[in-house]
Amino acid sequence: MVRIVLSTDETLTSTYHNVPLLDFLGCAPVDNLPGWVFKILDSQIPDRNGILTIAPYGLRKIEAALLTQGFKREEVVVAHPRKIEKFIDKNTTIVSLYEMDPLGLGPVSMMFTNGGRWKNYTSVKFKELVEKINTIREKKGYKFKLVVGGPGAWQIDFRKEEKEKLKIDHVIIGEGDHVAADIFRSIESGDADETIIIKTLPKVEEIPTIVKPSYKGLVEVMRGCGRGCRFCDPNLRVARYIPIEKIEEEIKVNINAGINRAWLHSEDVFLYKVEDKKNLYPNAEAVIELFEKATKYTKNVNPTHGSVAGALANPGxxxxxxxxxxxxKKHWIGIQVGFETASPKLMEKYMNNKMKPFSPEEWPWVMLNGTYVLNKNYWFPAYTTILGLPEESEEDEIMTTQLILTMEKELEEKLGNRAHFTVTPLAFVPMGLLRDKEFFDVEEMMTEGRFLHLYYAWRHLYKEVIRGLPMVMRGNLFLLPFYPLARLGARLVVEHIRKWGIKLGFNPDKKLEPLDVKIDVDEHKWHSNPSLIEEY
Structure with a gap:
């Protein structure tokens, strides 16, 4: 008897041949990326008789929560979406899907799909899975409830007409580690609301340790952030630090399953166990210990997210x-970092802790010098910016474009072939404390400043595809067929953006001067005391 079936759509069960950042391929529009190309780039996680051998981390956390809160192992299964029918029968009470971007309303998707006018692969694959589940339910006359949770569950609640159309019974929003079993039992008994909003946060000791391996060896090192950016849900949550011992337990679960990697997940790894809550100066000893503990088990250790300010605050x-x-040279560390905007005005208004321990006025300098510190030490930052922040001006957007050009020029002059970064502009999506604002519409709200921001970011990305991709994919045999396709694809995107901008009346060759900021940080300084920041 399988009482609870957990799964997700197949864009989240693809390894994408382990190509860096290709996990975002699901955000691409079906209308523009042919299905045959997607199939070539798709490589699914293996399963054992329909059960995922490794699974997205969020699924593993809910699985662990249910098992530690009274459900039996034989009652809970994490199923591959392509074989989910093997586990659904008359005894199934809940089929629950963990989703990141089920309706394509996320920032990356809204950028790639022309403001949601085109369908993307995450929404198509999600709907295909839901339709498959509903067909089983209707044909067999089963009574199970269809539930959607995960970071993208808000989209189902936001588009209630889609929820009804897709016959989704319940949506769960929030962190559910500590109450997962209670919620599932209330759904089984028929007492649960259609939209279940979890208003409490689990304490560290209530966050369960995964019992089965996670995709890419992902392990969580902290929840929340503490920087409090107004547009970001995770950053508004209270920061909680996972003890080293629990992190090691999860690394061992993955290593024992043959996953020779530890991917340390956080919103900002440099804030791990931070003690300086006012200035957010990194607790360097704790952060270093985190990496040292991970390397006891594998040399393939990477963070997911970090802040450029945290890196610059303590280059040592x-x-x-x-x-x-x-x-x-043969082993670069990838990290995703929020660039957002070059505008000190917008930084102060919407994210006035993001640059700490520095000031909003120093943000362009922080971006340039922080990237220098990262590159100097073989870190490859993948930056994201935001198009359409409320109340942004043309000057703000032009300044962001100028900073991209400045970073490109100054870093290459200083570091040569060691200078690497990407910038991916994302559409503003009303989340966090800005839920009452409107979505950025790429087609209706484009201005020359926003166009230049978009164009120069993608132009730089094309350069990195040529220079940086072979370096970061060294040893990956899929590089041989993928590299020519990536070069061609990036070039076509840049050409398309250029022609589109000209059609709108914008000048892609508008003369732009670099910003007046220089690389002047001493990358070898080791600051163990926040007061020493003044030396900068």
Whole structure:
């Protein structure tokens, strides 16, 4: 008897041949990326008799929560979406899907799909899975409830007409580690609301340790952030730090399953166990210990997210971590970082802690010098910016474009072939404390400043595809067929954006001067005391 069936759509069960950042391929529009190309780039996680051998981390957390809160192992299964029918029968009470971007309303998707006018692969694959589940339910006359949770569950609640059309019974929004079993039992008994909003946060001791391996060896090192950016839900949550011992337990679960990697997940790894809550100066010793513990089990250690301000605040910390994990010309450390905007005005208005321990006025300098510190130590930052922040001006957008050009020029002059970064502009999506604002519409709200921001970001990305992709994919056999396709695809995107801008009356060749900021940080300084920041 399988009482609870957990799964997700197949854009989240693809490894995408382990190509860096190709996990975002699901955000691409079906209308523009042919199905045959998607199939070539798709490579699904293996299953054992329909059960996922590794699974997205969020699924593993809910699985662990149910098992530690009274459900039996034989009652809960994490099923591959392509074989979910093997586990649904008359005894099934809940089929629950963990989703990131089920209706294509996320920032990446809204950018790639022309403001949602085109369908993307995440929404298509999600709807295909839901339709498959509903067909089983209707044909067999089963009574189970269809539930959607995960970071993208808000989209189902936001588009209630889609919820009804897709016959989704319940939507769960929030962190459910500590109440998962209670919620599932209330759904089984028929007492649960259609939209279940979890208003409490689990304490660290209530967050369960995964019992089965996670995709890419992902392990969580902290929840929340503490920087409090107004547009970001995770950053508004209270920061909680996972104890080293629990992190090691999860790394061992993955290593024992043959996953020779530890991917340390957080909103900002440099804030792990931060003690300086006012200035957010990194607790370097704790962050370094985190990486040292992980390298006891594998040399393939990467963070997911970090802040450029945290790196710049303590260059010695970055240098030490790089030595610890063996970073070098043949082993770069990838990290996703929020650039957002170059405008000090917008930084102060919407994210006035993001640049700490520095000031909003210093943000362009922080971006340039922080990237220098990262590149100098073989870190490859993948930046994201935001198009359409409320109350932004043309000057703000032009300044962001100028900073991209400045970083490109100054870093190459200083570091040569070691200068690497990408910038991916995302559409503003009303989340966090800005829920009452409107979505950025790429077609209706484009201005010349926004166009230049978009165009120069993609132009730089094309350069990185040529220079950086072979470096970060060294040893991956899929590079041989993928590299020519990536070069062609990036070039066509840049050409398309250029022609589109000209058609709208914008000048892609408008003369732009670099910003008046220079690389002047001493990358070897080690600041163990926040007061020493003044030396900058």
């Amino acid at each position: 910390m970055i240098e030490k971590i790089s030595r610890t994990v063996g970073a070098g």
